[in-house]
Amino acid sequence: MEAHAHPNYVAIWVWLLILALFSVMITAVPMPHPLMVTVVFVVAAVKAILVALYYMHLRFEQLLIYSLALAPLICLAVLLLVLLPDIVYHP
Amino acid sequence: MSETSGPQAAHAVHPAPQGFVRRYLFSTDHKVIAKQYLAIALFWAVVGGLSAFLIRWQLAWPGEPVIGSGLLPEAFWDGDSWLAQSLQYGSIPAEFYNKLFTMHGTIMVFFVAMPLLLGALGNFLIPLMVGARDMAFPRLNMLSVWTLAVASVILLISFFVPGGAAASGWTAYPPLSAVPELSEVNWGQNLWLIAVALEFASFLMGGINFLTTTVNLRAPGLSLFRLPIMVWFQCIAAVLFMLSVGPLIAGAVMLLLDRLAGTSFFIPSGGGEPLLWQHLFWFFGHPEVYVIMIPGMAAALEILPVFSRKPLFGYRLIVYATFAAGFLSFIVWAHHMFQSGMDPRLAMPFSITTILISVPFALMVFAMIATLWGGVIRFPTPMLFALGVLGVFIMGGLSGIFNGSAPADIYIHDTYFVVAHFHYTLFAATFFGGFAAIYYWFPKMFGRMLNDTLGKIHFWWTFIAFNATFLPMHLVGLGGMMRRIANPLNYDFLQPLQPLNVWISISAFVLMLGQLVFVVNFFWSLVAGRRAEANPWQANTLEWSTASPPPHHNFDTIPTVYRGPYEYSPPGVAEDWLPQHRPLVGGPAATA
Numbered sequence: 102m103e104a105h106a107h108p109n110y111v112a113i114w115v116w117l118l119i120l121a122l123f124s125v126m127i128t129a130v131p132m133p134h135p136l137m138v139t140v141v142f143v144v145a146a147v148k149a150i151l152v153a154l155y156y157m158h159l160r161f162e163q164l165l166i167y168s169l170a171l172a173p174l175i176c177l178a179v180l181l182l183v184l185l186p187d188i189v190y191h192p
Numbered sequence: 193m194s195e196t197s198g199p200q201a202a203h204a205v206h207p208a209p210q211g212f213v214r215r216y217l218f219s220t221d222h223k224v225i226a227k228q229y230l231a232i233a234l235f236w237a238v239v240g241g242l243s244a245f246l247i248r249w250q251l252a253w254p255g256e257p258v259i260g261s262g263l264l265p266e267a268f269w270d271g272d273s274w275l276a277q278s279l280q281y282g283s284i285p286a287e288f289y290n291k292l293f294t295m296h297g298t299i300m301v302f303f304v305a306m307p308l309l310l311g312a313l314g315n316f317l318i319p320l321m322v323g324a325r326d327m328a329f330p331r332l333n334m335l336s337v338w339t340l341a342v343a344s345v346i347l348l349i350s351f352f353v354p355g356g357a358a359a360s361g362w363t364a365y366p367p368l369s370a371v372p373e374l375s376e377v378n379w380g381q382n383l384w385l386i387a388v389a390l391e392f393a394s395f396l397m398g399g400i401n402f403l404t405t406t407v408n409l410r411a412p413g414l415s416l417f418r419l420p421i422m423v424w425f426q427c428i429a430a431v432l433f434m435l436s437v438g439p440l441i442a443g444a445v446m447l448l449l450d451r452l453a454g455t456s457f458f459i460p461s462g463g464g465e466p467l468l469w470q471h472l473f474w475f476f477g478h479p480e481v482y483v484i485m486i487p488g489m490a491a492a493l494e495i496l497p498v499f500s501r502k503p504l505f506g507y508r509l510i511v512y513a514t515f516a517a518g519f520l521s522f523i524v525w526a527h528h529m530f531q532s533g534m535d536p537r538l539a540m541p542f543s544i545t546t547i548l549i550s551v552p553f554a555l556m557v558f559a560m561i562a563t564l565w566g567g568v569i570r571f572p573t574p575m576l577f578a579l580g581v582l583g584v585f586i587m588g589g590l591s592g593i594f595n596g597s598a599p600a601d602i603y604i605h606d607t608y609f610v611v612a613h614f615h616y617t618l619f620a621a622t623f624f625g626g627f628a629a630i631y632y633w634f635p636k637m638f639g640r641m642l643n644d645t646l647g648k649i650h651f652w653w654t655f656i657a658f659n660a661t662f663l664p665m666h667l668v669g670l671g672g673m674m675r676r677i678a679n680p681l682n683y684d685f686l687q688p689l690q691p692l693n694v695w696i697s698i699s700a701f702v703l704m705l706g707q708l709v710f711v712v713n714f715f716w717s718l719v720a721g722r723r724a725e726a727n728p729w730q731a732n733t734l735e736w737s738t739a740s741p742p743p744h745h746n747f748d749t750i751p752t753v754y755r756g757p758y759e760y761s762p763p764g765v766a767e768d769w770l771p772q773h774r775p776l777v778g779g780p781a782a783t784a
């Protein structure tokens with residue numbers, strides 16, 4: 102029935118677990134704080150992309166579907182923009 | 193009327209499942225699921241109403257034992273039952289008052305308005321209005337209603353755990369909500385967070401179904417701009433919900449971690465930022481109130497053309513205006529926070545967007561009025577309630593303009609003026625819109641008509657008592673009475689307002705009493721109401737083209753759609769309506 106192959110959901114799940122463990126353990130490694138934050142965020146982004154591509158099937162859809170992913174990204178940008186003055190520059 | 197085949201057969205016709213459990217409890221039929229949502233909403237409406245009763249009792253007669261509590265023996269109050277613990281010898285202590293308004297708001301918004309306006313209406317109407325046999329994902333649909341049921345049970349349990357229910361307002365602002373010692377509520381607040389997060393998950397699943405069904409399962413000929421406004425609005429509401437709820441689910445988990453795992457996302461003493469929660473809450477909260485508002489408006493917009501026998505004025509305009517309102521709803525949230533200590537540079541832009549958002553809603557109101565203009569208006573109960581939505585919402589919209597501009601809001605923030613404002617909007621959508629919809633679609637849902645005389649009594653009772661309750665609240669608010677206070681008599685400057693508070697409370701009790709008329713009508717009509725024909729209101733949309741109630745598979749043959757949904761009194765046709773699915777054979781005069 103389905104035209105595309107099913108991804109190996111369990112394998113993706115294992116990857117997510119490994120990445121989660123990794124981002125917890127990396128905090129034990131001594132390194133400058135900004136670097137650590139960057140690493141943790143990059144790992145988080147990779148996990149989010151894995152979920153979107155496989156669990157949410159974006160990889161198996163037409164390109165058009167990516168335009169839908171734009172709306173939440175815009176929302177995110179607006180939210181962050183307005184949060185900045187209150188969160189980052191708060192005395 | 194033979195079997196369905198060919199491309200129209202979106203789903204094959206399955207026989208209805210047999211046996212009570214499969215048919216009524218674990219059903220995948222969208223019509224049964226809609227009724228389950230309706231039952232959940234009506235159950236919670238009673239609890240939400242009871243809490244409103246206690247709130248108003250306390251505000252009118254602070255400290256007096258609640259009426260009827262004297263009937264219980266003295267010894268009962270010395271016992272350790274839940275009731276005896278909550279009420280002190282029948283009167284309402286301040287800690288319990290905090291729980292009352294918190295749970296009242298939570299219940300009314302998340303467990304009455306959403307299950308009624310989205311769960312029940314969306315589930316029942318979308319497949320029928322687009323000419324589908326069921327939702328696109330029937331089992332996901334069942335999962336969504338059962339997730340809501342679990343959330344309901346958790347919320348109910350939270351009343352009875354040690355420490356009692358949550359007490360930090362329906363907005364759950366930290367640090368009050370983050371540090372158990374501050375509100376003296378521990379498990380109540382944890383369960384509140386879990387219940388609300390589950391409720392969000394439930395409506396996310398529901399929304400996926402709404403959108404997929406509308407995009408993929410429309411009957412042949414049903415182009416997007418032939419969709420009834422109800423379907424449009426349910427889908428727009430689903431999108432708003434999806435785009436806004438994510439940050440708050442994350443926020444709820446963070447708040448739970450603050451409470452349980454010792455993190456300090458929102459606790460200042462640990463370096464956290466309470467304002468972050470307020471931003472996350474209202475980034476969701478403002479779209480959320482439109483998620484409720486929009487389907488309530490849609491009920492009115494469906495009903496007005498039917499009973500004025502005129503096409504809906506400005507169909508496309510309404511759809512576009514709602515898109516605009518939906519878009520704007522994401523950039524107005526900080527108008528809830530003018531007084532929060534947020535960066536003051538945000539006040540001006542958020543005032544401007546807030547005033548801007550009244551434009552699309554005003555357009556909708558004008559479209560409603562223009563639909564009535566010159567029509568042949570009839571006034572059965574659904575029409576009365578639809579007009580009620582219009583009238584009450586105009587009032588709520590007008591007071592919103594005061595709240596929206598920062599300089600005015602600084603004075604009225606957190607007063608009863610705001611309480612009056614949001615009840616004029618939320619009550620308009622939830623109960624005027626909800627009742628309009630119930631009176632209008634009850635025949636389709638249950639195959640019988642509600643009694644119209646009782647309906648009219650119910651409407652006028654509700655309408656008059658509603659205004660008697662909430663109109664004076666504006667005055668009390670302007671007089672300076674703060675919301676969320678358990679005893680106005682503790683404040684000297686509020687003493688002169690007490691007669692008004694008594695008036696408001698008595699009106700509120702009259703309002704609640706009036707709902708008994710509806711309860712009687714509902715249950716009496718279920719068993720003994722006049723049997724409804726397929727199309728009792730002579731309306732055009734597809735749900736009226738099938739039997740009342742519809743068979744398990746909705747349509748014997750999937751209808752083909754020839755026109756938009758609001759062709760009333762079209763020229764050249766003998767009758768004053770022209771259903772969407774009726775072909776015009778042999779020239780414009782044919783009506784077969």
Ligand code: HEM
Nearest residue numbers: 244293294297300301305361362618619622675676677700
């Ligand atoms: C029976 C009619 C109702 C009455 C008499 C009533 C009364 C009240 C009162 C007096 C308050 C203020 C409590 C305080 O600040 O101390 C309140 C709060 C609230 N009400 Fe209602 N209400 C009714 C129906 C509704 C409905 C239908 C909704 C929404 C769909 C609703 C949503 C809320 C919300 C969100 C709050 C704020 C709770 C908070 O401060 O955390 N109410 N209500």
